[in-house]
Amino acid sequence: MQIKKNILSGEEYPLILAPMAELSHRGIRELIHGWGGCSVFFTEMISASGLRANSPFERYYTDFGPTPSKTIAQITGSTTEDIIRAADILLEYDITGIDINMGCSAPEIRKKGGGSAWLTREKEVLYMLRIIKNTMPQNKTLSVKLRLPAEKEMSDFAMFLQKICNSGIDFISIHPKTSKEKHDRPARWQHLKELKRFINIPLIANGNITDCSTLLSRKEEYKPEGIMIGRKAIQSPWFFSLARKRMSGDKSPFTVDIEGEGIKAIELIKRYQPPEFWLSRIKRFFLYYTKNLFWGHNLFIKIKNSSTTEEIEKHFLEYFLKNPQEKIKEEK
Numbered sequence: 001m002q003i004k005k006n007i008l009s010g011e012e013y014p015l016i017l018a019p020m021a022e023l024s025h026r027g028i029r030e031l032i033h034g035w036g037g038c039s040v041f042f043t044e045m046i047s048a049s050g051l052r053a054n055s056p057f058e059r060y061y062t063d064f065g066p067t068p069s070k071t072i073a074q075i076t077g078s079t080t081e082d083i084i085r086a087a088d089i090l091l092e093y094d095i096t097g098i099d100i101n102m103g104c105s106a107p108e109i110r111k112k113g114g115g116s117a118w119l120t121r122e123k124e125v126l127y128m129l130r131i132i133k134n135t136m137p138q139n140k141t142l143s144v145k146l147r148l149p150a151e152k153e154m155s156d157f158a159m160f161l162q163k164i165c166n167s168g169i170d171f172i173s174i175h176p177k178t179s180k181e182k183h184d185r186p187a188r189w190q191h192l193k194e195l196k197r198f199i200n201i202p203l204i205a206n207g208n209i210t211d212c213s214t215l216l217s218r219k220e221e222y223k224p225e226g227i228m229i230g231r232k233a234i235q236s237p238w239f240f241s242l243a244r245k246r247m248s249g250d251k252s253p254f255t256v257d258i259e260g261e262g263i264k265a266i267e268l269i270k271r272y273q274p275p276e277f278w279l280s281r282i283k284r285f286f287l288y289y290t291k292n293l294f295w296g297h298n299l300f301i302k303i304k305n306s307s308t309t310e311e312i313e314k315h316f317l318e319y320f321l322k323n324p325q326e327k328i329k330e331e332k
């Protein structure tokens, strides 16, 4: 099984796609896969209650291609019952594992007790993890992704973390920021050093990896068992491939067809997402992808204001008619 082998045997240093709502879906995973993929793909969070109700779009959330055996399905929910049942449903699929979202800071999720609000529900968390672990097939992983607590003292959190790690989960991913800190604030990696003392299972660290040199220095300094990458992997779907090269000391030129890759993203989103999702998912992708371009902010505003996918494509192609020198980018 991919992740256990990677994380526990250290065959390949794990570089992992973060779970991101409206982004870590099959279309984007295909785009990254086209560059050689990554060690493990997380899905976007899948609603436990939606899954149980078999709502109309569930088949898109449970499309685990292109590489189900390297894919971890992330569950979000606010009751132990919903999450335990959703885990049962997801474990029927040929995926590598399931992950419980205990980090999401979206107010609508926290209000119901889900996401990072789980950090205040210690007994229920430990009960839920034990129940799921007891019924899990041996060859699949159970993991938790969390943030730092906003409401708890760090020492209490460290004790809780220790209990979570002892509950039988296979690894833990930490985004070292509290639920009150927005995405534009830097992650506080220094906390991982202190917390590592309380973690006796593989730690996947996540937050603000913006280039290869940051990745390498974080790996060196904090020595997590793997690194999870979110927004940078959307801005640069080739980032995992580039990072592997640079990690192996290969400094050869790495060029990217920015125009071609953007068009491919639109095609893949349309191929693998339902029409109802096309506009939101394409716009969400370009929020990050346009950061590759000098006038990307202006282009994104046009994309954001577009009402059809054709209009988005037209603005994107027009950009390169005006700025042909930006079609091809040399990556460091």
Ligand SMILES: Cc1cc2nc3c(=O)[nH]c(=O)nc-3n(C[C@H](O)[C@H](O)[C@H](O)COP(=O)(O)O)c2cc1C
Binding pocket: 018, 019, 020, 021, 022, 023, 044, 045, 074, 101, 102, 103, 104, 145, 175, 183, 206, 207, 208, 209, 228, 229, 230, 231, 232
């Ligand atoms: C648009 C967006 C959606 C996200 N959705 C999820 C999610 O579904 N589940 C989750 O655990 N974290 C989610 N996150 C948090 C990311 O997994 C990650 O922790 C965060 O982006 C920091 O990593 P980065 O700096 O590499 O982007 C989301 C982040 C973004 C930007």
